[in-house]
Amino acid sequence: SQQGEEDPQALSIQEGENATMNCSYKTSINNLQWYRQNSGRGLVHLILIRSNEREKHSGRLRVTLDTSKKSSSLLITASRAADTASYFCATDSRGSNYKLTFGKGTLLTVNP
Amino acid sequence: GAVVSQHPSWVICKSGTSVKIECRSLDFQATTMFWYRQFPKQSLMLMATSNEGSKATYEQGVEKDKFLINHASLTLSTLTVTSAHPEDSSFYICSARDFRRSGANVLTFGAGSRLTVL
Numbered sequence A: 001s002q003q004g005e006e007d008p009q010a011l012s013i014q015e016g017e018n019a020t021m022n023c024s025y026k027t028s029i030n031n032l033q034w035y036r037q038n039s040g041r042g043l044v045h046l047i048l049i050r051s052n053e054r055e056k057h058s059g060r061l062r063v064t065l066d067t068s069k070k071s072s073s074l075l076i077t078a079s080r081a082a083d084t085a086s087y088f089c090a091t092d093s094r095g096s097n098y099k100l101t102f103g104k105g106t107l108l109t110v111n112p
Numbered sequence B: 001g002a003v004v005s006q007h008p009s010w011v012i013c014k015s016g017t018s019v020k021i022e023c024r025s026l027d028f029q030a031t032t033m034f035w036y037r038q039f040p041k042q043s044l045m046l047m048a049t050s051n052e053g054s055k056a057t058y059e060q061g062v063e064k065d066k067f068l069i070n071h072a073s074l075t076l077s078t079l080t081v082t083s084a085h086p087e088d089s090s091f092y093i094c095s096a097r098d099f100r101r102s103g104a105n106v107l108t109f110g111a112g113s114r115l116t117v118l
Helices: none
Strands: A005-007 A012-016 A020-025 A031-037 A043-050 A055-056 A061-066 A071-076 A083-090 A105-109 B006-007 B010-013 B018-026 B032-038 B044-051 B067-073 B075-082 B090-094 B112-118
Touching: A005 A071, A005 A083, A012 A020, A012 B112, A020 A105, A031 A071, A043 A055, A043 A061, A043 A071, A071 A083, A105 B090, B006 B090, B010 B018, B018 B032, B018 B090, B032 B067, B032 B075, B075 B090
Parallel strands: A012 A105, B010 B112
Antiparallel strands: A005 A020, A020 A071, A031 A043, A031 A083, A055 A061, A061 A071, A083 A105, B006 B018, B018 B075, B032 B044, B032 B090, B067 B075, B090 B112
8 A cells, every 4th residue: 555645736936926735644754755756657755754854845846744743744835837847756765675655746836 | 887788678578478588797896786666657566686595585476486696696687577468567677786795784786677568
């Protein structure tokens, strides 16, 4: 079963608005990552947050992690049309032998 | 940064033929590579872990005789879809971890290969 479950499945916003995507997972993790995928392409790593961290920033990205609720959120501020893509959370846990488990993803559309 | 090259980016083949997809780490050595399969508008499903110099580790439900993986060098892993059928049509993506660059489990992905079996 999928470790990560993102919501919403799809999100459509206007340029300049903020986009928030959520991810929930089921088992204890070492860290949680967010990846981006443009249509028909591979994934690109965006940001990683460790299990002992609560919040992390990178440019226009802000990630939070709540291990008690087993959830994470990705906030993209001041969105641009170029941010249009699918966003996936991925988790790995102790003993997973470096295997990542990906969520179902959120398709973000930023309208110009 | 770490770069993974995947080839071909798309391939169309006839049912019953075999198709080979290559995954190369261009500027780092990858003792471990991962192969994923992705259906339209869905998440990535891990198929197998490719280990340099040893047999690949397949996930439950993945036919190892159907999806042959060879990791012959520290920079190259190949996935061969044998006797392909239309249900094998999918987007296949490889990834690798550059242990030099990150103490955490960050993967670098290839651009993917879209396989269409007629």
